[in-house]
Amino acid sequence: MRIALMATCLADALVPSVARATVTVLERLGHEVVFPAKQTCCGQMHVNTGFRREALALVEHHVEVFDAALETCDAVVAPSGSCVGSVRHQHEALAASGGRQQLSARARAVADRTYELSELLVDVLGVTDVGAYYPHTVTYHPTCHSLRMLRVGDRPLRLLRAVEGIELVELPAAEQCCGFGGTFALKNSATSAAMLADKVRHIGESGAQRCTAGDASCLLHIDGGLRRAGPDGAGGGARTIHLAEILASTRATVAP
Structure with a gap:
């Protein structure tokens, strides 16, 4: 194509x-x-x-x-x-x-x-295994627009399950909004921060090293919360990565 x-x-x-x-x-x-x-x-x-x-x-x-x-x-x-x-x-x-x-x-x-x-x-394209390799513990956050507007369902999870070396773990309260919502995070900053705190805590509870999603905007918001929490904070030192970046990774590109 x-x-x-x-x-x-x-x-x-x-x-x-x-x-x-x-x-x-x-x-x-x-x-x-x-x-x-x-x-x-x-x-x-x-x-x-x-x-x-x-x-x-x-x-x-x-x-x-x-x-x-x-x-x-x-x-x-x-x-x-x-x-x-x-x-x-x-x-x-x-x-x-x-x-x-x-x-x-x-x-x-x-x-x-x-x-x-x-x-x-x-x-x-009818593909779930894209030949990716990503040896990390990962949890998936279904962003609001992908979940509720597009209804992508389990498609991202099907792709992640086919990644070699990955350990996919469940995110508690996964379907709860991270609090970004574009200008919502600016206009309703206190509410947004409270929602983000919940998401960061849930990521920490999952035990994941990485949190992935299909929207960079939500991931930037979540990553800010994880960074502020620090390696010993509620997020357990996790970081974020976009779904596309996991799928693009191979043995040749992932650092040992």
């Missing part, structure tokens, strides 16, 4: 290793990955904070870029349940509410061929 990468602005600005890992996994499986260079933010932040006019301009740009990419690509992939959730559940409706019916239809067509990484691997 020829697949267009929606890197996400968060990965581009803060964690480019996640976008690179996505490419590594797909190329290892024999697929061609292209990067539409004109892509920008999908507009999720703007929609969620009420800036609908500004968001509509970003949605239009996103549709233009990826509609063009899909003329030669079979699918679009993003290592983010949150951003794919926006493409699928916000773009079409936002365009329609603004009276842009043609844009709405085009947004729907792009959304129908846009996948979160675990969806693409399991549902479209």
Whole structure:
């Protein structure tokens, strides 16, 4: 397959290793990955904070870029349940509410061929074993958008179970939000901090060395809590890693 990468602005600005890992996994499986260079933010932040006019301009740009990419690509992939959730559940409706019916239809067509990484691997490519090796104890946090908007279910877990060397452990109260929620963490900082404290404690209780998820935004939030807790704190010294980075790891890349 020829697949267009929606890197996400968060990965581009803060964690480019996640976008690179996505490419590594797909190329290892024999697929061609292209990067539409004109892509920008999908507009999720703007929609969620009420800036609908500004968001509509970003949605239009996103549709233009990826509609063009899909003329030669079979699918679009993003290592983010949150951003794919926006493409699928916000773009079409936002365009329609603004009276842009043609844009709405085009947004729907792009959304129908846009996948979160675990969806693409399991549902479209029919793969669970991607040839990864990761010799660590890992727990999985199902982020809110991937769990509740995309309903990815156990797809990430199926991929993780196939990783050689991994010890996958259950995360207590896994489905509870980590407290990030984009601007929620800023507007409701005390509540967010309390939710994060619970998540950090549960990670510590799992005994995991690493906490993984399909959204870099939530992982950055959780990693901040783990770092502040310290190696002897409630998180038990655990750190975070994106699902794509685990799947990209091999015996050749993992330090002994």
